[in-house]
Amino acid sequence: MSGGVNTSAIFRAIFMRDVRLAWSQGGTGTMALSFFLIAVTLFPFGVGPEPQTLARIAAGVIWVVALLACLLSLDRLYQADYEDGSLDDLALSPLGLTGVAAAKILAHWVATILPLVALSPILGMLMNLDAGAYGMLVLSLLVGTPALSLIGSVGAALTVSVRRGGVLMSLLVLPLYVPTLIFGVGAIDAAAGMTDPLPHLAFLGAVTLVALVIGPIASAAALKLSLE
């Protein structure tokens, strides 16, 4: 009603709201991070402490567990708002549902995934990752994980009104994570094996960019269905 709508302020407000909720009591931020740390720590116990074995599977284990930690936290991305009715408010935001989804996805990535990326070198040490691959571990996670949030958001939006929809969401989303996983691990293995990781990184980036275009729009469309 007051003429122009300050969309960037609304985007920022929704982003800050979600970051804050993720790191408040019972939020997904702490949960995903602890899951990531504990699950990776289990592998040396499971497969045995031989350094060569661990080094061989290090990249794959860290990526797969990061992916599962992401999935674990995506469950509540829209469902919490759906259950308490604040999704109705978000749908009435002058930002539009696509913008709202984009803000929530960005908040999810920053609050939940970025801490995993930051802590991944420590887990690399635990898994005896090749010394030359640490930089690529962080870089590949930085380039690839936004796709996990973006694609996962679509699955979360589709299953928002389904009770215990987490499992259904995993079935929808996990197959779509395969390209990100392959190229992410490929880049790290290439760096560890002294070959060129750039082609892997380029494909990883391409997947993220495609997800960036589709993610918010598809999420908004799915959310609209759930509001009826």
Next chain:
Amino acid sequence: MRAASLSPSFATLYPEIRPLMTADHIPRYNAPALVADGLATTRGGRRVFEGLSFTVSSGELLYLRGPNGSGKSTLLRLIAGYGKAHAGSLMFGDSDWTEASPAFDGAMIYAGHENALKPVLTLRENAAAYTGVMTGQAPDDARLMAGAALFGLTTLLDRPARFFSSGQKHRANLLRFTLLDRPLWLMDEPTVGLDAANRDVLADLMKRHLKAGGMIIAATHDPIGVEGRELALDDFSPKVVIDEDWL
């Protein structure tokens, strides 16, 4: 709740916030009428109502009446853009709300069955989250204080919403009507769980909104004590019951 019993005479008890409630701080809405023409919608494959037409102009209150399941909430959600009309049109001035989401007009405040409160956030943070989603701004502090005093929530402002009783949660939800200046209010069962004193406060708030040129559409079974027209949704229930094709 101590503050709740103070509510009716809050202006004398909180003199510092009194200026907000005087005439010069009341917004003046110059909003077009909301015109529905031949609306029909379905829910779960069943037609809920059809041929529904009404007009709400500036300063008018429309009560939606009808038994459970007659489509009161469905109509409110339809107006708020949470569903699609299968026939008919809904116009707000030049904006066609059957085509585009009303969200972009920023003209309404909707309060549904759920309280839209985040349990871990305090009432103040919840209020800021609401106005942030709608305008990108935190609520004006004096205004938040005035609204909280109105509904007897002053002492709860800095308490997390998970400690609220269900009545307090409901009042916290109604607080949104005091935080933004929007001409169209959509209220779904606004009186459920309210005690008599707070019902009067709500009635007073609604009267002031109407006087300012606002519009209210309220679905309720209880008398609120505000004069308004009534729309009986039973009159628009489908004449012939046909199983709609599942989409």
